[in-house]
Amino acid sequence: MKRDEVSELFAKHAPAVYRRARYLLGNAADADEATQEVFIRVLRYPQAWEERGQVTTWLYRITTNYCFNRIRDRRRRRELWEEHGCAQPDGPRGAPSAEDLTEIRKVLAVVDESCAAAAIYVLVDGMSHEEAAEILGVSRRTVGNLLDRFRKQSEALTAPPGTPPEPGGCPDPGAAG
Amino acid sequence: MRFTENLAGRPAGCPSDLTLDRLHAGELPPEQARALREHAGGCEVCAERMALRTQGFAAFPEARPDRLLAGILARLEEPPARPWWSLSWVRFGALGAAAAAALVLLAVAFWSPPPGPQEPVVRAKGSLGLNVFLKRGERVAEALSGDSFQAGDRLRFTLELPVAGHVLLVAQDAQGRLEPCHPFGPGAASRPAQAGSTGPLEGAVELDEAPGDEWIHLVHCPRPFGPDELSPGAGPGAVRAPEGCRVASFLLRKAR
Known part of the structure; x- marks a missing residue:
């Protein structure tokens, strides 16, 4: 895939990947890493989604899988539990609250x-x-x-x-x- | 805590994030797209949700999209450590009767030291990873745990190891039975591995026709160990490993 095609795909879909990773992982640094890793995987194996013609659905799957694994990794390092005491702002309307997301991450970890x-x-x-x-x-x-x-x-x-x-x-x- | 159907608490009838993202990406049929835009026009919550999508990265002031894109482009232009898809896919024939009756594995190759750069790429976040690549016909793609597989699918593996140690891949069937699959063969035991991302392990696993859920476990221990030190854990897809070991598991859902 050419650079301008990658740039176009990134501009169109990366904000949604970042948004979901931000909700699921709870911080910007991990959302940055997730966005990069998800796009690397998607772009290295474009056959998987080009055939289906639904890149958004494929990105959801890859992002979910990546974030779930990161949450599991955190459990081992206990970051998730330390996060409990850190106040985080809620997302926009129509998004889960920061408190709900923190709670559900703990359950997702196990x-x-x-x-x-x-x-x-x-x-x-x-x-x-x-x-x-x-x-x-x-x-x-x-x-x-x-x-x-x-x-x-x-x-x-x-x-x-x-x-x-x-x-x-x-x-x-x-x-x- | 009791989780409700929708943590976002959106009004009933509002579309999901996936639907709105597909609408924004132009992936929906015109009729559905028109209906959703009409809905968003009369729904304050969904109007805000669509506005969030229209803003793109501007909705996240802390994000640095230029830096992210530059990092992605740089990674994509890195030469792969080894074009693993060019390696031959090895079939070793049927396993022993006991294994053939229970396991997904028909063909397994032996371990060889992973090729690639002399300096391994160490993952900064220190996670254990088992990556699975699926070859179906001539198509190759990374597979996800929980994906559906079918007889004849061929799988290859790469590993991501936070620290050096000893690793063994074992397959587990729905009855909980464990069988080493990499390395494979009489006396198979863990092999030492360096920290970082391995290249693709040599050879491939080809799935047989037995349906149902099966698992591939990557077991990583600080010391050498054998398959006899592993045992089924409580519940499907669970494995007990020696103290100090870590396990990364991959679920194969085999179509009936």
Whole structure:
């Protein structure tokens, strides 16, 4: 792809990638890095989205995957928990509040990828179950099931100590030991 | 905390961010686009959301789009460490009966030290990464965890390691059974690896026809280890590794 084509694609789509990464990761530095990494991946393998003709949908998938992995990485470094005490401004109208985003990041850090992706698309992006199903490549019913599992897990995480967990929560496949 | 359907609290009937982004990008059919613009004209919240998109990076004063674009262009012009797609795709034939019955793996090549620059590119943020590349027919693209795969798909892997250590790739089927897949073969055990991004691992994995979810786990430990030190964890796709090890997992959803 030529430089001017890259520049055109960047001008058209990068603000949306940055905006989502800013919401999901919570700070400008990580959103910068996410935007660069997402575009590098998308531009190195343009066949993946050129065939579909829907670069926006593909960018959502790549951005979600990248940000989810970054959130998981942070969990290990405990940045996410330290972030809790830092006041952040809310986004514009029609966007999730900073407090909600901080809370949901904590849950995203420990649930499995399918649950996390469904939660990001429906709860943060405000997609319909149908839209989330299309982008995830699953049925609408599966999206509903994934969200149910996500909610159970989030409730278990914030329940008072000693509360027995509900069955059906999301496992943590990344946990070792 | 109980999460509601939509954290943004938009009025019922308002389109999603994806829909508005596709509208802004000109990717929607004319009829749908016209209906959405009419909606935004009468909805204060959506009018603001569209204005945010029209502003582009101006809506984010802290962003430096020129610097971002320059960084992207510079990265794209870097010569790849090795044109991995030019490597041969190796088929080794069926595995043993036990493995063939359970695993996705039909063909696996052996480890060889990753090629590429002498100085590894160390990831500043220190994360463990397992990247998967899919070749279907003649098309090649990076795959995402949770993507749908089909019989005959060929996968190759690159790794991103925050520190030097010892690594092993293991496959796990829906029943939780684990099988080393890189390195592969009798006595397969972890191999030492330097910090940074590896080139593509030698050889490819070809998926068989068994449907269902399967996982590829990258296990990274500070010391040498063998597959017998790994065991299925609680729940699907979970693996237990020795203390001090880290695991990055990739979900394969195989079409029925």
